[in-house]
Amino acid sequence: MKCTRCREKAVVALPSHTAGFCPPCYLLFVERQVQKAIKDKKLFSFDDRIIIALSGGKDSLALAWQLKKLGYDIAGLHIDLAIPQSSPIARDHVERFCRAYDINLSVLEMEKLGLSIPEVRKKIKRPVCSLCGKIKRYYFNKFALDNGFNVLATGHNLDDEVARLFSNVLSWESAHLGDQGPLLPEENGFTRKVKPLYRLSEFETANFCFIAEIDYGFAPCPYSGGASFTYYKTLFDELEHKQPGRKLSFYEGFLKRGRKAFTRLDLEEGVKPSPCKSCGYPTSEESCGVCRIKHMLEQS
Numbered sequence: 001m002k003c004t005r006c007r008e009k010a011v012v013a014l015p016s017h018t019a020g021f022c023p024p025c026y027l028l029f030v031e032r033q034v035q036k037a038i039k040d041k042k043l044f045s046f047d048d049r050i051i052i053a054l055s056g057g058k059d060s061l062a063l064a065w066q067l068k069k070l071g072y073d074i075a076g077l078h079i080d081l082a083i084p085q086s087s088p089i090a091r092d093h094v095e096r097f098c099r100a101y102d103i104n105l106s107v108l109e110m111e112k113l114g115l116s117i118p119e120v121r122k123k124i125k126r127p128v129c130s131l132c133g134k135i136k137r138y139y140f141n142k143f144a145l146d147n148g149f150n151v152l153a154t155g156h157n158l159d160d161e162v163a164r165l166f167s168n169v170l171s172w173e174s175a176h177l178g179d180q181g182p183l184l185p186e187e188n189g190f191t192r193k194v195k196p197l198y199r200l201s202e203f204e205t206a207n208f209c210f211i212a213e214i215d216y217g218f219a220p221c222p223y224s225g226g227a228s229f230t231y232y233k234t235l236f237d238e239l240e241h242k243q244p245g246r247k248l249s250f251y252e253g254f255l256k257r258g259r260k261a262f263t264r265l266d267l268e269e270g271v272k273p274s275p276c277k278s279c280g281y282p283t284s285e286e287s288c289g290v291c292r293i294k295h296m297l298e299q300s
């Protein structure tokens with residue numbers, strides 16, 4: 001197969017775009033997908049201060065690489081969850097990556113904040129991923145606001161977004177459907193959140209890291225129980241195989257035509273957040289989720 005752009009030998013075939021690319025043209029393809037996402041959805045501009053949530057996985061590092069190359073004002077934030085089997089490997093990749101590409105990095109250590117995830121898991125009898133997710137969202141948002149960043153960018157890709165959308169549709173989570181998308185504007189004490197990789201699949205970001213020689217972390221979290229999301233991704237991969245381009249058209253179709261119906265529902269049913277009585281973080285209850293987790297840890 002020849003490169004669609006320059007007719008050299010192609011190394012990546014993309015049936016969803018009826019195209020194939022050689023290595024330099026593939027990097028250009030990814031760059032253009034990211035630029036299109038930023039422009040079409042008005043995610044941010046060169047005047048914004050962007051903090052990127054760096055997990056050490058392929059997507060967050062690919063995002064930082066691309067935004068740095070495009071010249072945006074970025075810095076990285078890594079949350080060290082203190083999980084012995086995976087956190088040191090993830091942190092090491094993030095630190096080496098940021099050194100190599102001269103990206104300013106901050107690391108928040110959950111152990112020092114009394115929130116090591118193995119401790120949380122041992123002491124609180126609730127699904128650990130939901131607790132861990134709350135803690136990460138809290139500190140990403142708080143760090144951004146406390147340090148003058150007005151945009152928080154995450155490396156969610158098309159497969160993540162489609163699996164989440166499908167999961168929300170299966171249980172008709174109207175509030176979550178109203179919220180889902182590559183841009184959540186700043187409001188009620190939450191910083192603007194953006195997902196510039198939403199047009200790229202996992203296959204595409206993995207190939208990007210390979211061609212750009214980005215060394216990403218591989219150690220899976222031992223508590224990962226994302227069986228349903230993984231299953232939905234497999235289902236959509238099968239669909240994509242039969243109908244190339246279906247994932248992106250499903251997701252874009254939702255953003256254009258589906259989401260507004262749920263945004264209305266969300267507004268009607270929603271409760272406006274107010275500051276947490278202990279830490280000031282926006283919450284719909286008296287105390288925010290993280291203060292409640294800290295309280296439960298103290299009591300255990």
Ligand code: SF4
Pocket residue numbers: 081117128129130132133221222223224225
């Ligand atoms: S798999 Fe669950 S516990 Fe592990 S890092 Fe992800 S959210 Fe946290």
Ligand SMILES: [Zn+2]
Pocket residue numbers: 003004005006007008021022023024025026
């Ligand atoms: Zn080419």
Ligand SMILES: [Zn+2]
Pocket residue numbers: 276277278279280281287288289290291292
């Ligand atoms: Zn709080």
